Amino acid sequence: MARLPRYITRIEGKRGPTYEARINATLPGGKRLQNRKRFTTVDEAKDWHAATTAELAAGTFTAPSDITVREAVEQWLAAKSARVKPTTADAYTAALAPVVDRYGNAKAQAITKLDVETLITELRTGSTDRGAWKRTSINPMLARWRTVWADLHAQGILARNVVALVEPLRKPSGELDMKIDDSLSEAEVEQLVAAHAEGADEYARRRELFVHLALLGLRRAELAGMRWSAADLGAEVPTISVRATRVATAAGIVSQDDAKTISSRRTLPIPPHLIPILRRIRHEQVHAKVRLGKRWEGGDDWHIMCHDFGKALSPRTLNAWWNKGLSDAGLTHRRLHASRHTAASLLALRGCPVPMIAAWLGHADGGVLAMRVYVHTPGAVLTGPAALLSQGAAK
Secondary structure, three states, rough: OOOOOOEEEEEEOOOEEEEEEEEEEOOOOOOOEEEEEEEOOOHHOOOOOOOOHHHHHOOOOOOOOOEEHHHHHHHHHHHHHHOOOOHHHHHHHHHHHHHHHHOOOOOOOOHHHHHHHHHHHHHHOOOOOOHHHHHHHHHHHHHHHHHHHHHHHHHOOOOOOOOOOOOOOOOOOOOOOOOOOOOOOHHHHHHHOOOOOOOOOOHHHHHHHHHHHHHOOOHHHHHHHHHHHHOOOOOOOOOOOOOEEEEEEEEEEEOOOOOOOOOOOEEEEEOHHHHHHHHHHHHHHHHHHHHHHHHHOOOOOEEEEEEEOEEEOHHHHHHHHHHHHHHHOOOOOOOHHHHHHHHHHHHHHOOOHHHHHHHHHHHOOOOOHHHHHOOHHHHOOOOOHHHHOOOOOOO
């Protein structure tokens, strides 16, 4: 029998001998590496030792790590939470939750491309407790997971980023950039507006401004976060700036003074039919503030959507207002988000170009170059959508 190299030891077992190869080295930074691995043949042990020695010499060796998927995700989220907005951090946590649920206790180094594909399949088919996920939810999960693994790779914990090998799910051909199939028709919009106009009961009238703003296509968080300082009613072309948001998260309601993305920050000319409604509500709230004095809870720059004492409404309350508004108008139920689809649909029906619709909605999906032009010239260009959205609403 040939003599074994000093770094290989023959070990007798019940199923025959195995060969243990050992690596003893000093890593950059002074950390000592002592690694050993068993093989069924001497040649396999020699090959592993030679490959590992070459990686050490080239500086490409990845030391074994016990860090789990859960630990890796939690460390990445902790680092991110100090750099991003609370709502963004909450979205990252939600996106990565299926990864932690499925592979949390597994070592990060043990995750394979197949593991990633398996989770995507489970989410698409709804075979997990989370039910079926859409492409628009799976792709953000994949993007965040890819970023976490890229960070581990940069730290030298992973030899390669296997998540990056998995392609995002593609949009099916024919799928619209903006979903509008649950939008209200023009007749239904008129019916909803009429149910909240003069002559309606007190509670419906309280929802009137909300209904009109929702039908402009504003997001729930934008509606909940909008203050009176955002409305310039005295300008030659009255405008309303969309910046602040209030978002319901697992940790509670989070208020932010700036929108999440560049495309969602926009200044919109106020449609003519909405100006007298805004002025009336402003007048009523100013009088309430004076009457209540110290009992007023809204401060000097209160939210447009507020309770009688000035306290901002919860974003979830707006869902309840929308549902009650549809019910009072005798309309079938739609999500509040359908109001955005309604605005997009009405603008499209009235001949508004898609990039301009995207700019009005603060949507990132409508021709990036064209949208940047429209977003940066709101006074000159977005008066078109404002006028189009006034058609029919002022009846």
